[in-house]
Amino acid sequence: MTMLTLPELLSEIQQQRGDEVVISTMTAGLLAPFYSDSLRDLSYTAPMGSAGAVGLGLAIARPDLRVLVIDGDGSLLMNLGVLVSSAGAAPANLVHVVCHNGCYSITGEQPLPGPSDLSFSTIARACGWKSSFDVASKDEWRSCLSIVLNEDGPHFVSAKMEVFDKTLVTKEMKHSATSMSRRARPGFRNLRQELQSTHLES
Amino acid sequence: VADVGNRIMAELAEVDIHHLVSVANFESAALYRACRAEGSGFRVVEACREGEAVAICAGLYLGGSNAALIMENLGLFECLDSIRALLVDMRIPILLFVGYVGRPQRGAAANWRDRSAESASQVLLAGRWTLPALRLADIPFFTLDSLSPDDIVRTAWSTAVEREGPVALLVENMSLM
Numbered sequence: 001m002t003m004l005t006l007p008e009l010l011s012e013i014q015q016q017r018g019d020e021v022v023i024s025t026m027t028a029g030l031l032a033p034f035y036s037d038s039l040r041d042l043s044y045t046a047p048m049g050s051a052g053a054v055g056l057g058l059a060i061a062r063p064d065l066r067v068l069v070i071d072g073d074g075s076l077l078m079n080l081g082v083l084v085s086s087a088g089a090a091p092a093n094l095v096h097v098v099c100h101n102g103c104y105s106i107t108g109e110q111p112l113p114g115p116s117d118l119s120f121s122t123i124a125r126a127c128g129w130k131s132s133f134d135v136a137s138k139d140e141w142r143s144c145l146s147i148v149l150n151e152d153g154p155h156f157v158s159a160k161m162e163v164f165d166k167t168l169v170t171k172e173m174k175h176s177a178t179s180m181s182r183r184a185r186p187g188f189r190n191l192r193q194e195l196q197s198t199h200l201e202s
Numbered sequence: 203v204a205d206v207g208n209r210i211m212a213e214l215a216e217v218d219i220h221h222l223v224s225v226a227n228f229e230s231a232a233l234y235r236a237c238r239a240e241g242s243g244f245r246v247v248e249a250c251r252e253g254e255a256v257a258i259c260a261g262l263y264l265g266g267s268n269a270a271l272i273m274e275n276l277g278l279f280e281c282l283d284s285i286r287a288l289l290v291d292m293r294i295p296i297l298l299f300v301g302y303v304g305r306p307q308r309g310a311a312a313n314w315r316d317r318s319a320e321s322a323s324q325v326l327l328a329g330r331w332t333l334p335a336l337r338l339a340d341i342p343f344f345t346l347d348s349l350s351p352d353d354i355v356r357t358a359w360s361t362a363v364e365r366e367g368p369v370a371l372l373v374e375n376m377s378l379m
Binding site for chain 1: 251283284294
């Protein structure tokens with residue numbers, strides 16, 4: 001079995017998504033703008049560990065929208081309590097995906113603390129998430145994504161994957177208009193504006 | 203106690219705040235209880251840690267909902283980076299009810315008097331750090347106590363909206379108001 005890669009994970013989201021909001025962070029946040037041109041994207045990298053909680057807040061505020069969080073494993077470890085908070089609030093429209101590559105990819109691939117066989121899905125299950133999946137290949141991710149995008153959650157997915165070679169993301173890519181419009185402050189403002197307009201229409 | 207919590211909750215509702223994010227705290231317990239009561243019209247979200255609570259507030263704002271956060275000043279120190287990166291840099295207006303543990307000029311606050319000298323010292327240190335931390339983060343602050351004007355919540359929220367950022371209400375103890 002060939003292990004899942006970050007580009008494959010992002011590409012498959014683009015294939016299957018409809019009007020879901022996608023919040024991506026860390027290395028996934030750097031790469032996401034090159035796989036999606038949706039106005040419903042938000043990519044940011046600070047503060048580390050906050051994407052799951054931002055997604056939780058948004059899912060509570062807008063139960064009419066499905067919110068997909070693409071988190072890093074190091075990030076999630078910085079705020080592991082969010083798995084408990086999300087399970088407690090239990091918004092049916094929340095999907096939290098952790099890219100599990102075993103290292104802090106964005107800061108130079110330092111290994112994560114703890115055992116190499118750490119199971120985020122087991123932790124999520126113990127916290128009380130409605131469903132908790134493990135995927136490690138492109139096919140498994142494709143099948144899992146079709147479930148979590150269409151059935152009530154909250155859903156948690158641990159996606160075991162290879163470490164992404166960040167040198168493939170060039171400075172020009174990072175500073176492209178598309179990337180900048182999705183990232184940090186403009187990303188927040190653009191997404192809020194986009195969601196407000198759809199709120200008014202509905 | 204319930205009256206104070208209900209009064210502040212009503213003031214929050216008047217400025218269109220209907221979400222309360224809570225991390226363990228003593229000083230704003232009356233507001234927490236009022237918002238948790240059935241039929242309050244509030245959604246309470248419990249968070250495990252203050253930085254997480256700040257991010258939940260940011261997500262609520264992203265979805266068009268204003269939020270208030272209750273925590274202690276001890277938690278304020280924990281979440282300064284989240285406040286910096288999310289609330290200040292993203293320009294998100296939020297009301298922060300910050301328990302003012304160890305408020306200067308009050309000694310070790312009344313509810314801490316029976317603690318050991320070591321505990322009292324820790325409390326006073328937290329009190330001394332509070333205003334410098336808020337000033338460092340450029341967060342405007344008001345004091346919420348029995349001497350506060352009736353429209354303090356509205357004033358604080360207007361400031362948050364005008365500045366597009368967080369504003370703190372320092373709470374010594376709602377149960378003493």
